[in-house]
Amino acid sequence: MNEDMSKYPLRLEGSDKPMVRFMNVTKSYGDLVVLDSLDLDVAEGEMVTVIGPSGSGKTTVLRMLMTLETINGGVIYVDGEPLTHMEKNGVLVPADAKHMRRMRANIGMCFQHFNLFPHMTAIENCMEAPVHVLGLTRKEARERGLELLALVGLEEKVDEHPARLSGGQQQRVAIARALAMRPKVLLFDEVTSALDPEVIGEVTNVIRKLVSEHNLTMLMVTHQMGFAREISDRICLFYRGQIEEQGTPDELFGNPQRERTQQFLRAVTEAM
């Protein structure tokens, strides 16, 4: 990476401090450019949904923010501080493991395939990281976990292993597990895509509740256009690693400006 890093601020302050900022972020695998000079801000408490055709880089946006992928160019800031970089002698250099770990604590993620730990019960899944990462006592972690499992409507399933839970229930445990770390930003990566149609509602209801009752910043990738339209503050349509068009749900769905947005929306509504 021979990028001139001096154009990137060491930190974001004052009125220009979104919760998340992608600044000129590029990601490529060999010759394949997945994200091309992406600029994207997410304000504190905002719910932003990313839609777009497959291969457009939607999921990569979340995975980079979760530090599951490294970036090839640009800088990602979280709550004003660089996530992918750190300051050294007045310039930004790629973050080391320690910096990454400190910054990662701000972010939580729910996955398409839940990824619950199969050898632990629902409550143990929720207690694992609070005890072993945050250093809470087991009692504190259990209380926090029980509260969150109640929030997602699973107080009856606290001691069940994931293998005995339905997909919808597993995904709700996964949401509780992510919330137990008290992240500032929560990422949802196609969290309903692997679910049977009849249980999608129980997961979307939990997300609805989070949006209305908690001031969490959320970034969601989904194929459920109805849900995205209903719940998002803003929707970004990705096309070939760039934001083709963005706006409020009504702007984007009601009056799409770009040809590609119109095409995409026509295609997904026909499929419904």
Place this chain on the structure above:
Amino acid sequence: MSYIEFLTTYGPRLMTGTLITIALTVLAGLLAVAIAFAAALMKLSPSMVVRGIATTYIEIFRGTSLLVQLYWIFFVLPLFGITLEKFTAGYITVGMNLGAYGAELVRGAIKSVPRGQWEAALALNMSPAKRMIRIILPQAIVVMLPPWGNLFIELLKGTALVSLIAVADLMFQAKQINGSTFLSAQSFGTALIIYYIVARFGITPSMRWLERRSLRMLGRG
């Protein structure tokens, strides 16, 4: 001499030998497990040097004969000033040999844990060590238990070679009895049956029990 007479006369010696064989198996088994985990984790290390050490170890101990290794450790190491008592040399060699096979089992099992589990643990900000110990290994162990059962049976049978450095195990006793009585069918036949009984009614049920326990841990029992 009837077989009953044979058993009453030589039974106690064969029994003593069996106990030695079992002790060798347990000690070599523990060593093999410890070496297998260490070598497997080393093979997954980001450092090329660490990986190289593990690979060299596995290649040497898997690629050469157990009997030659035994002779090396018992007869050649003393030339370099390291002298091991024969029983010790016996279980260490068998343990080191089977540990090299076990390392590949452990590595394969770790690799078989879905990527999503690593990612979920990372998303929860767990350190690399915690990810491995608390999330990946417990799941890998479930996968690797059945092949370990096989390996332990191999290991039991492998211990028969230590009779060649005069450790008084079951095979050694059987050979001694054969040497003095020339009752080959009875001596080696009885040894054969005892090896089978230890494997079939000792190792196999223990491994089944561990497998059931580990499945219960996953809520699938």
